[in-house]
Amino acid sequence: MFKDVENRMQKSIAALKSDLATIRTGRANAALLDHVRVSYYGSEVPINQVGNLSVPEPRMLMITPWEKNLIADIEKAILKSDLGLNPTSDGEVVRLVLPELTEDRRRDLVKQVKAAGEKSKVSIRNIRRDANDEVKHQVKDEGLPEDESKRLQDQIQKITDRFIAEVDEIIEHKETEILTV
Template sequence: MFEDLKERMNKTISALKTELATIRTGRANAALLDHVRVPYYGSDVPVSQVGSISVPEPRILMITPWEKAVLKDLEKALLASDLGLTPSNDGEVIRLILPELTEDRRKEFVKQAKSMAEKSKVSLRNLRRDANEAVKKQVKEEGLPEDESKRLQDEIQKITDSFVKEVDAVIEKKEQDILTV
């Protein structure tokens, strides 16, 4: 029972980390492009499937497409995305230059990250609620003793608390990354 709960809570944490990777910090990161989709042979695919993404300098992302024909579509997809970056196309590669973040923009990103963390905490609390309901169901259906039920619920709470602390640690690290100039 606890293993399933821990596994589901770990998935929540990894989803948060994946989501946080899409928030810009002062440095270029290939994960910024994870949600950008490019039309390629009739279907929309992630940028990472049409070319290689490299970070030649701390504030530059360089995309080298595997086929030259996809350059125009890639450029259009990057312009249409919510990145707010203008790609420069030299006929071979596309470069995205990340401008310095202003203080206000950094604070916006921190708010966005904290909002994502709060959603993760809500998800963790929902998992806790489901586990507690499963224990209560065992009390009714299987005649689980009340003190055993209380012990299980306390253990569920301890597990939840540890994962909430992990969310706080992850968000604290991301906040430092964003605010570091």
């Protein structure tokens, strides 16, 4: 039972990390383009499946398409995304220069990070609630002793506290990353 609770909470942490990877900081990160999809022979595919993504400089992303005729489609997909980046190309590669973040934009990004963290905490608390309900169900239907029930619920709470602390740590790290000029 505890393994299942920990696995589900670990998935919440993984989802949080994935969400935070797409939030832009001052530095270039290939994960920024994870949700960008390019039209490729009639279907929408992730940008990393049509070219090689690299970070040649701290504030630049470079996309080297496997087929030269995809450059226009890649540029179109980036412009269509909500990243607010302007791609430039030289016929061989597509470059994305990340502009410096303004103080207001940094504060907005920190708010997004905190909202994502809170969403993750709610998810973890819901998992705790489900596990506690399962324990209470065992007390009622299977005759689990009350003191055993209390011990199991305490253990579930300890697991929950550990994962909530991990979320706080991840959020704090991302905030400092965003606020560092």
